[in-house]
Structure formats: C-alpha cells, structure tokens
Amino acid sequence: MRWLAEGSPVAVAEALRQVAPGLGDYPIAVRELAGKDEPLWWSASAVVGERFVVKFAWSRPAALRLAHEISVLAALAQEPAVPFLPDVVASSTDPLLLVTRLVPGKALFDVVDSLDRDQVGRQLACFLGELHQSGTRERVEAVVGELPGASLQPATTDVLRDRFVRWARPDQRPAVMRWCDWADEVLATPRPSVLVHADLHGGNQVWDGEQLRVVVDFETAGLAEAEYDLRAFPGTGPGVELLTATLRHYTQITGRELAVDRVMAWHLRTALADALWRSEAGVPLPDHRTPPAWVDDLAKRFTALGIDPDTPLPAKSVKHL
Numbered sequence: 001m002r003w004l005a006e007g008s009p010v011a012v013a014e015a016l017r018q019v020a021p022g023l024g025d026y027p028i029a030v031r032e033l034a035g036k037d038e039p040l041w042w043s044a045s046a047v048v049g050e051r052f053v054v055k056f057a058w059s060r061p062a063a064l065r066l067a068h069e070i071s072v073l074a075a076l077a078q079e080p081a082v083p084f085l086p087d088v089v090a091s092s093t094d095p096l097l098l099v100t101r102l103v104p105g106k107a108l109f110d111v112v113d114s115l116d117r118d119q120v121g122r123q124l125a126c127f128l129g130e131l132h133q134s135g136t137r138e139r140v141e142a143v144v145g146e147l148p149g150a151s152l153q154p155a156t157t158d159v160l161r162d163r164f165v166r167w168a169r170p171d172q173r174p175a176v177m178r179w180c181d182w183a184d185e186v187l188a189t190p191r192p193s194v195l196v197h198a199d200l201h202g203g204n205q206v207w208d209g210e211q212l213r214v215v216v217d218f219e220t221a222g223l224a225e226a227e228y229d230l231r232a233f234p235g236t237g238p239g240v241e242l243l244t245a246t247l248r249h250y251t252q253i254t255g256r257e258l259a260v261d262r263v264m265a266w267h268l269r270t271a272l273a274d275a276l277w278r279s280e281a282g283v284p285l286p287d288h289r290t291p292p293a294w295v296d297d298l299a300k301r302f303t304a305l306g307i308d309p310d311t312p313l314p315a316k317s318v319k320h321l
Contacts, residue, residue: 172292
C-alpha cells in the first residue's frame, strides 16, 4: 500500500493519472481537509471535473482507513448488493485512491425539515436492513477478513461524568449523571453484532428531493449492535419522527425489532461526546448553540419517546417502538 506524499491537488492529479488515466487532467477542487496537525486525520476528498469524487490519504493511519473502505465497498457491491452504495469508478492501493461518481443532491442535514420523515425512514431502513443481514457480514468478511469493532466510538459515560458536566448548567448536572447511570444499565447486556456503517449521520447521506441517492464514508464500518447505527437519528430534524419511522420500517422490512432505549443510550453518549470535544477545543457546535441547549434537547427526546431515565429498569427490560 502506498499513500500520497501530501494532500495537494498536484499529488492527487499525479495519482489519478496512474489509477484513472484521463481524470488527472480535470480540474481538482480539494475539500474537507481535516486534522492538519494530527497524522491520524491526514485524509481528504476532492471533486474532479465536477463529475467525480476522489478520496485520498497521506499518512499510514488515514491510509489504513481508506484501504478498509475500498475493500468494504467492493464486498458490499457483490450480489445481492446493498442499496444506495457509491458508484466506484476506480480504486487502487498503489497509489491509494478511491474514485466514485459524483451524485447531485444535498446532505440530509440540509433538507430534513422539508422531507416526509416517514419516507426518509423507509429508505434508511431499507439500507440498514440489508447492511445488517448476517449474509452481508459474511460476504464482507470473506473479502476483508475478520471485521474489527466499529472504530468510531463515542465518549464513555465515565468521561461524560468527569468532564461534560462542567459544561452543563448546575441544575442540569444531576440529570446528566443519572442519564449516564441509565445508559450504563441499558447497555450492560451485549447484543449480537452486525456489520454497521458506524457513522450514519446526515452529512454522509445524499438526498435528491425525497429520494436517497447514496450513503458515503464507510471508513469506520465494523461490528456493533444494530442500534448503534441509529445513534445520530434522534438529533436529525425536529422531534424524533425520523427515528420512530426508521424503527417502524426496519421491523416491517426485516422482521427484527430494535430497542429504542439502546438507540437513545448510544445517542446520549454520542451527542454529549460531540458537545464535549467541541467545547474543550473551542470549536462551535454544529448548530451554533450551547451544551446546555443540547442537554435540554435530550430531555425533550426522552419525553417524546416515553423514556424516563430516572426510573429504574425492570430486570432484562428492553423498550421497542
């Protein structure tokens, strides 16, 4: 495996000429530069000729993630293919490059308020239902070998108890502590592992009107319980309608029920972890509000879903929708 020497348009063009002859002469607009000071995040993507997207890396840690994505996408594209995958035009590990066809549309984050959440949930359930099939995991492991656990893990509840509470209002801190205890109890019993996307937030989905066109960014795909893949859904759009619609359609499509309390336990850890690292790093929260506002939002989501984290769970209790 040979990654790029740097993340410049010149380096990308040189690699393209080797992997996809002809594309290296198209205009290249590099975007999504991340982690300039940390080799773990030395990766990016670029739009090529307004027709293609190329992903690349210029460090070993970032290269390993991209190589993993290339292998996972190749396996998922085998019949019966998982729907809504990127259309891979070319890929290589020497030099390391992934080229996919550019799909017009907008991120779910940008359009969810204008969409029918039931229709959105149905399409996302179709994607997740196929991805979580045991046969899909077997097919991927036949290509990439034994899959690791999902690598993009949110902060532990111990971290949240120790560091997040200082960003909450004094009147919120007891509730946050109780929620962490509740999440620990909900997730104490492991569930069977499936192949998960692991980073299925609205920015990794491209929608054209009410049609899901493509799900992108499989770099962190690995093993976790199915509920883990829905951990961003409660915070996507107003209310919790997207989550409940996806859960309902998932059961109809697969015959398997997902536990909403487990989704919310993962969501709690994910949302507060995001608010924590951004606050400590001086980075604005995505909606430019405050950690206390996010805590208030979590309380409203619990109420809307009929979940009371202050009530002790009965033995082996699992709440479904």
